[in-house]
Amino acid sequence: MDETLTxxxxxxxxxxxxxxxxxxxxxINLLPSVVAQSHLTWSSPSELAKLSGDRLVVAVAAWSRQDxxxxxxxxxxxxxxxxxxxxxxxxxxxxxxIPGVGEVFQTPVVGRWAGGVLTQSGSGxxxxxxxxxxxxxxxxxxx
Amino acid sequence: MFVVNLGGEGEVPGALNQQPPWFVVxxxxxxxxxxxxxxxxxxxxxxxxxxxxxxxxxxxxxxHTNSVPLDVxxxxxxxxxxSEVRRILKSGGVWINNGQIRWTKP
Numbered sequence: 001m002d003e004t005l006t007x008x009x010x011x012x013x014x015x016x017x018x019x020x021x022x023x024x025x026x027x028i029n030l031l032p033s034v035v036a037q038s039h040l041t042w043s044s045p046s047e048l049a050k051l052s053g054d055r056l057v058v059a060v061a062a063w064s065r066q067d068x069x070x071x072x073x074x075x076x077x078x079x080x081x082x083x084x085x086x087x088x089x090x091x092x093x094x095x096x097x098i099p100g101v102g103e104v105f106q107t108p109v110v111g112r113w114a115g116g117v118l119t120q121s122g123s124g125x126x127x128x129x130x131x132x133x134x135x136x137x138x139x140x141x142x143x
Numbered sequence: 144m145f146v147v148n149l150g151g152e153g154e155v156p157g158a159l160n161q162q163p164p165w166f167v168v169x170x171x172x173x174x175x176x177x178x179x180x181x182x183x184x185x186x187x188x189x190x191x192x193x194x195x196x197x198x199x200x201x202x203x204x205x206x207h208t209n210s211v212p213l214d215v216x217x218x219x220x221x222x223x224x225x226s227e228v229r230r231i232l233k234s235g236g237v238w239i240n241n242g243q244i245r246w247t248k249p
Contacts (some may be wrong), residue, residue: 012241020240021213021225061217064210065241095218104218105166105174 006038006075008068027062028090035088038079040071043087045094051087052116056134057098058127059091059109067091067108070131077135084134095123147189147231148207149219149223154186155207159191161196194221200223201233208240 011027013033018026019072035042058074060067069089071088078086087098095104098111106124110131113119120130146158154160160181167178167190182188191197212222228238229248238246 014241014243014245019225020208020245021215024213025217061210062210063212063222066210092217103239 006034006072008034008038008071008075009065011062012065012067024063027068031060031062031088031090035071036069038075039082040075040086041090043089043096047090048087048089048094048097052114054087054115055085055087055113056131057087057089057111057113058090058131059094059098059107061091061107064107066128070108070128073135074131101127144204145202145243146205146207147196147203148209149196149228150193150208150211154181155209158205158207159187159189161191163193163220164190166190192221193227196227196231198231200230201236203231204236205234206232206236206238208238210241213240234244 008031011030012023014020015023015026032042041056041133043051051057056074058071062068074086078084090107091104091107095109098109099118100121101109101111101123105122107123108127108131109123110127111118111121112130112134121127122130146155148155148158148160151164167175178188197226204216206228208223208228214225215222229246232238232248233247236248237244238248
């Protein structure tokens, strides 16, 4: 693995000087800047509607280690496949900004656009499956 | 040993799994089917608000939290309150957050 790649999950690594609550606040505050240093692109919720082109939008919770590990997987994938545009945003402000998802109970909230059309969207398990299908297309083809 | 899992990702074996009321009141059919299946498998659930966990003071040996919002309000309402974690733990009880012991109650 490329050690120079950002490691999102490290945002929630335990810090003996912080409480878990403080660690989560730190992760929430730092996530946009860590995304900016990665192969992904940060988008504020107000900018989501202005995006165009083929893209994957992933609204994550910085307090969720699973969501941050998903960003790590996506970051590695985009580093190897630079043609895909992945936007990351804060689920707390953007949970209702991706069409077709319905009521959101779990994170992440994910939308995938191709040819100018929203082709897939979902939250929780369904949202993760959209991402993992992108990361492992051979599994989808053989299933 | 009394183990409590305050929401979050997955269920903890042998634990009483707490979820806030929206989990069963406003949840989708898919979520409810999942919930019913887990109950059918013998998983124990406690449905109560995160702010007022319906357990007495000092009753738990272990409290787990896994990828849950702590002391913040999200689009789903108040997250897990660490004051409640500290309240329900008994003396010597431990709080395990994301798989690591983070606090032992004096």
